[in-house]
Amino acid sequence: MEDAVTRLKNAVINYEMETIADLAKKALAEGVDPLVAIEKGLAEGIKVVGERFGKGEIYLPELVMGAEAMKAALAVLEPAVPSGKHRASAGLVVIGTVQDDIHEIGKNLVATMLSANGFEVVDLGVNVASTEFTKKVEELKPKIVAMSALMTTTMPRMAEVIGPIKKKSIPIKALIGGAPVTDVYAREIGAEGYSGDASSAVDVAKKLVG
Amino acid sequence: MANCITVSCKRNVLSEDDMRMIHYAALEILEVTGVAVRSEKAQKMLQDAGCDVDKKSAVVKFPQRLVEELSRKNNRAVTFYGRTRKHDARLDGEHTYVASDGNGTMAMDFETRQRRESRKSDVAKSAFVSDALSGHGMNWPSVTSQDVPQGTRHIHDLQASLENTEKHITIATDTTSWEVEDVIELASAAVGGRDELRKRPIISSIHTSSSPLQIEGEGLEAGFVAANAGIPICFYVMPGPGGTGPATLAGSVAVGVAEALAGNTIFQLNQVGTSFVFAAGMANLDMRASTRAGGSPEHGLTSAAYAQMAHYYGFPALVGGFVTTSKEPDQQASAEKLASAIPPILAGADMIAGIGLLEDCRTVWLEQLVIDSEMSQMISRMARGMEVNEDSLALDVIHKVGVGKDYLGQRHTVEKFRTEHFMPTLADRTSWDSWAQRGSKTLLDRAAQEVRRIFKEHRVEPVPKELGETVDKLLKKRSK
Numbered sequence: 001m002e003d004a005v006t007r008l009k010n011a012v013i014n015y016e017m018e019t020i021a022d023l024a025k026k027a028l029a030e031g032v033d034p035l036v037a038i039e040k041g042l043a044e045g046i047k048v049v050g051e052r053f054g055k056g057e058i059y060l061p062e063l064v065m066g067a068e069a070m071k072a073a074l075a076v077l078e079p080a081v082p083s084g085k086h087r088a089s090a091g092l093v094v095i096g097t098v099q100d101d102i103h104e105i106g107k108n109l110v111a112t113m114l115s116a117n118g119f120e121v122v123d124l125g126v127n128v129a130s131t132e133f134t135k136k137v138e139e140l141k142p143k144i145v146a147m148s149a150l151m152t153t154t155m156p157r158m159a160e161v162i163g164p165i166k167k168k169s170i171p172i173k174a175l176i177g178g179a180p181v182t183d184v185y186a187r188e189i190g191a192e193g194y195s196g197d198a199s200s201a202v203d204v205a206k207k208l209v210g
Numbered sequence: 211m212a213n214c215i216t217v218s219c220k221r222n223v224l225s226e227d228d229m230r231m232i233h234y235a236a237l238e239i240l241e242v243t244g245v246a247v248r249s250e251k252a253q254k255m256l257q258d259a260g261c262d263v264d265k266k267s268a269v270v271k272f273p274q275r276l277v278e279e280l281s282r283k284n285n286r287a288v289t290f291y292g293r294t295r296k297h298d299a300r301l302d303g304e305h306t307y308v309a310s311d312g313n314g315t316m317a318m319d320f321e322t323r324q325r326r327e328s329r330k331s332d333v334a335k336s337a338f339v340s341d342a343l344s345g346h347g348m349n350w351p352s353v354t355s356q357d358v359p360q361g362t363r364h365i366h367d368l369q370a371s372l373e374n375t376e377k378h379i380t381i382a383t384d385t386t387s388w389e390v391e392d393v394i395e396l397a398s399a400a401v402g403g404r405d406e407l408r409k410r411p412i413i414s415s416i417h418t419s420s421s422p423l424q425i426e427g428e429g430l431e432a433g434f435v436a437a438n439a440g441i442p443i444c445f446y447v448m449p450g451p452g453g454t455g456p457a458t459l460a461g462s463v464a465v466g467v468a469e470a471l472a473g474n475t476i477f478q479l480n481q482v483g484t485s486f487v488f489a490a491g492m493a494n495l496d497m498r499a500s501t502r503a504g505g506s507p508e509h510g511l512t513s514a515a516y517a518q519m520a521h522y523y524g525f526p527a528l529v530g531g532f533v534t535t536s537k538e539p540d541q542q543a544s545a546e547k548l549a550s551a552i553p554p555i556l557a558g559a560d561m562i563a564g565i566g567l568l569e570d571c572r573t574v575w576l577e578q579l580v581i582d583s584e585m586s587q588m589i590s591r592m593a594r595g596m597e598v599n600e601d602s603l604a605l606d607v608i609h610k611v612g613v614g615k616d617y618l619g620q621r622h623t624v625e626k627f628r629t630e631h632f633m634p635t636l637a638d639r640t641s642w643d644s645w646a647q648r649g650s651k652t653l654l655d656r657a658a659q660e661v662r663r664i665f666k667e668h669r670v671e672p673v674p675k676e677l678g679e680t681v682d683k684l685l686k687k688r689s690k
């Protein structure tokens with residue numbers, strides 16, 4: 001018989017997004033430490049899924065289903081984590097598409113890829129006001145603030161976020177991307193990280209926190 | 211009439227039954243799930259017309275009767291006028307006008323061979339080269355001006371376009387009401403006033419849904435300003451199969467049609483008789499590279515199907531084609547561009563967006579404009595098809611020439627070959643030896659040569675001086 005933690009790990013690997021919440025509840029009822037369930041179960045599972053995607057064994061929809069399964073279980077397990085304790089992760093990332101911009105697919109893919117690679121991701125959605133970004137950064141103290149802009153007219157919004165953060169010398173790295181964004185532009189506005197696609201975004205993010 | 215492809219040899223991807231099924235699916239989507247419409251103004255109009263509006267989620271559910279009724283209230287005879295009459299494009303469902311595509315952000319510098327951010331001069335040059343191309347019928351500025359102050363881009367984009375082409379201009383950098391107002395003022399200056407512009411709108415305006423099943427308020431209300439000035443609306447939907455639409459092509463087309471019908475309902479409620487164009491770029495998400503696969507064969511199919519659906523209701527269609535994700539004008543670019551362009555053109559799409567860009571609508575190469583224009587003419591020949599009649603069967607000549615001789619010296623041949631055979635400008639059909647003798651030039655070399663020839667020889671009708679004055683006035687206003 002598999003133990004509850006291995007079952008959770010396998011449920012992520014097998015994309016059991018519809019039923020994994022019940023498994024998580026059962027694990028808690030059996031007295032499993034929620035932190036262990038997350039770190040040794042879910043995180044290990046999603047790592048396998050991420051690696052398979054990286055090797056080209058599975059495709060995007062499977063990767064997203066894996067991430068969905070993890071999310072569903074986290075929704076049960078996280079509230080059970082004793083206050084004061086926090087799950088280990090590669091780092092907290094706050095992500096969103098900038099103000100006046102509603103392109104979301106690229107941003108969603110980057111968010112999925114990061115969470116599939118061990119990052120904890122808070123997604124603020126699209127058309128996120130610059131002040132909202134700075135507010136969340138101060139509140140959640142993430143290691144990375146990640147921004148997506150798909151239009152030349154909305155790119156300057158990223159500078160609007162980075163400016164005030166730098167001024168307050170908050171210890172955080174900015175990671176940016178989106179079709180019109182270039183590495184040159186990233187340097188210009190003082191963003192530490194840029195990537196042209198979701199897969200390499202993970203490598204860049206790892207370097208930024210590493 | 212503007213340069214166009216006459217589609218005599220139609221090849222549909224949807225049968226009558228298929229179209230009816232998609233139609234009913236779209237109506238069901240609108241009635242059961244609805245569309246979020248994030249504009250209070252539009253919500254009010256919809257509620258008054260009998261829609262069920264949920265103020266909190268902004269979701270509007272559309273009664274079928276209303277959608278069907280208003281799908282017959284659009285302008286049924288839309289023309290995309292050119293700055294000069296010879297470039298008028300009548301959207302009659304029998305002709306395809308190939309547009310340049312559209313709002314890219316990068317340019318391959320023709321002189322320095324550097325790939326860099328697009329500038330106003332790129333907008334001007336690409337418009338000028340496009341103006342000379344016979345495989346090109348209307349202008350969507352290939353790129354956008356990024357070397358100008360924020361808030362003035364739409365002014366510079368339109369000015370550079372108007373000055374460098376006589377063809378119709380469709381513009382997408384006017385996403386707010388004030389930008390649309392500027393654009394109307396500029397276009398009016400180019401034609402001699404607002405009334406003239408209403409009679410002959412030489413521009414059209416692109417506004418979008420946000421798939422799946424959302425319409426944002428700002429862009430929509432900007433569209434009202436354009437529609438109220440008599441400017442045709444290209445309502446772009448982009449459910450990407452597998453990403454923002456169901457993985458199945460039919461499902462994504464149904465979502466797209468639902469969004470377009472919702473858009474049309476709103477625009478006709480705003481102003482009955484609005485010229486409303488069904489526009490779409492439904493390319494699937496590449497499930498490995500996580501990019502939009504603009505050059506996929508599926509994109510060709512969805513574009514064709516969407517054009518058919520537009521015509522089913524009596525709307526003109528502007529759909530994707532000549533798209534590629536390739537980084538250079540290479541073999542992949544050619545193959546993908548053809549794969550995405552042939553199906554919609556043969557299905558009779560009124561407009562294709564379009565030629566000149568690489569990297570999925572990102573980077574303009576002037577050479578690619580010329581290459582794509584030639585591709586468009588190749589497809590034009592296919593679309594014209596094969597005429598079968600007494601004259602074309604040519605029995606007289608066949609009997610006359612008889613067995614084992616050739617037809618070269620026949621009067622019939624001289625009379626017919628110019629129209630029967632497509633004659634390329636760029637494709638090299640010589641033998642290895644004569645090709646090598648003339649410097650072994652690649653397709654890209656020959657395209658560059660053609661670009662240089664255009665710069666030397668082509669002329670564009672100048673714009674009235676009022677345009678320059680209006681530009682100065684608007685720039686002053688927006689730079690404050």
Ligand code: B12
Pocket residue numbers: 100101102103104105106107109110146147148149150151152153175176177178179180194195196197198199201312313314315354381382383384385416417418419420421422429446447448454491499500501502569570571572
């Ligand atoms: C689909 C699409 C839309 C859809 C978006 C639907 C949705 N729910 O997201 C809709 C129809 C809503 C839309 C609307 C508009 N669009 Co649009 N759209 C596109 C299109 C065709 C594809 C974008 C996409 O989803 N690509 C697929 C994803 C997977 O790729 P991606 O977003 O680039 O993301 C990848 C990378 O960039 C990177 N990345 C992205 N974000 C981030 C963030 C970080 C931190 C990192 C590290 C990496 C990263 O990783 C991602 C995954 O690999 C692009 C053209 C293009 N090829 O980019 C135009 C494009 C972006 N749109 C454009 C325009 C002009 C508009 C409109 C203004 C049109 C109009 N007139 O209304 C409106 C604007 C609305 C608004 N206020 O935002 C232009 C922008 C041009 C410019 N000059 O700025 C483009 C380039 C098309 C064009 N050439 O005209 N659009």
